[in-house]
Amino acid sequence: MEYSENFVNRLLQSKRLVILTGAGTSAESGIATFRDPEGLWSKFDPLELASIDGFLANPKLVWEWYQYRVNIINNAKPNGGHLAITELQKIKDNLVIVTQNVDRLHQKAGSKNVIELHGDIITNRCFDCEKQYLGKTLLPNNELPKCNFCNGKIRPNVVWFGEQLPQKAISDSENHAKKSDVFLIAGTSSEVYPAAGLSYLAKQYGSFVIEINPNETNFSSSADYIIREKSSHAFQNILNILKD
Numbered sequence: 527m528e529y530s531e532n533f534v535n536r537l538l539q540s541k542r543l544v545i546l547t548g549a550g551t552s553a554e555s556g557i558a559t560f561r562d563p564e565g566l567w568s569k570f571d572p573l574e575l576a577s578i579d580g581f582l583a584n585p586k587l588v589w590e591w592y593q594y595r596v597n598i599i600n601n602a603k604p605n606g607g608h609l610a611i612t613e614l615q616k617i618k619d620n621l622v623i624v625t626q627n628v629d630r631l632h633q634k635a636g637s638k639n640v641i642e643l644h645g646d647i648i649t650n651r652c653f654d655c656e657k658q659y660l661g662k663t664l665l666p667n668n669e670l671p672k673c674n675f676c677n678g679k680i681r682p683n684v685v686w687f688g689e690q691l692p693q694k695a696i697s698d699s700e701n702h703a704k705k706s707d708v709f710l711i712a713g714t715s716s717e718v719y720p721a722a723g724l725s726y727l728a729k730q731y732g733s734f735v736i737e738i739n740p741n742e743t744n745f746s747s748s749a750d751y752i753i754r755e756k757s758s759h760a761f762q763n764i765l766n767i768l769k770d
């Protein structure tokens with residue numbers, strides 16, 4: 527795909543580039559998205575597995591489901607898109623990465639200053655006293671791990687449906703969106719708020735908003751430029767443009 531001159535110029539001249547990523551940017555690392563035809567929500571019920579009520583109703587099932595996802599993620603490698611974004615960060619000062627993903631593949635690819643809107647699946651905390659636990663805490667007999675401080679149930683640090691996003695993450699992201707001159711959203715269906723609202727906020731504050739997604743999304747009609755490609759391909763092309 528040839529990119530328009532206007533797009534290329536905007537990219538080259540951008541001084542405050544923000545990249546918002548969703549599950550689609552990890553799809554090429556073998557991690558299932560949520561709303562694609564074979565996505566996680568076509569097989570599992572989010573309210574049963576990604577909500578406080580679901581956890582309280584069946585904590586062991588929820589824990590096993592997250593352990594299943596962690597095992598996939600621990601074996602996943604950053605793909606060309608993650609790696610290109612890391613290189614972009616070396617070329618473009620102030621490049622901010624805001625992610626909805628919990629797989630930490632941006633960090634694994636060497637990206638810095640990644641804002642995690644939906645927490646992460648690698649670290650855990652006690653549901654009751656909030657004591658933090660790093661990494662997996664599954665007991666040998668596959669039992670639900672308990673807090674060694676208050677004996678509460680341990681849960682992943684992922685933000686569940688109905689929960690507030692980390693306050694600093696969302697307020698920093700909103701500030702970056704407002705100040706951005708180019709706002710690039712990649713691999714997201716733009717269906718989940720407040721994350722999806724960042725693209726509209728950026729546009730409202732005059733940013734040139736680009737969508738990278740092989741499929742149309744709720745945001746497509748508001749995008750200033752659309753790249754209907756997979757994220758690894760698009761980010762490698764963008765890196766080549768900026769390197770030249």
Ligand code: APR
Nearest residue numbers: 548549550553559560561626713714715718739741756757
């Ligand atoms: N490159 C770019 N985009 C892709 C690729 C790819 N290789 N493969 C799929 N996509 C696109 C799909 O077209 C879809 O628009 O990625 C998007 C994935 O959408 P979702 O599965 O809804 O994922 P996301 O937008 O990140 O979901 C947001 O919802 O369930 C919650 O907390 C969860 O963070 C998640 C949030």
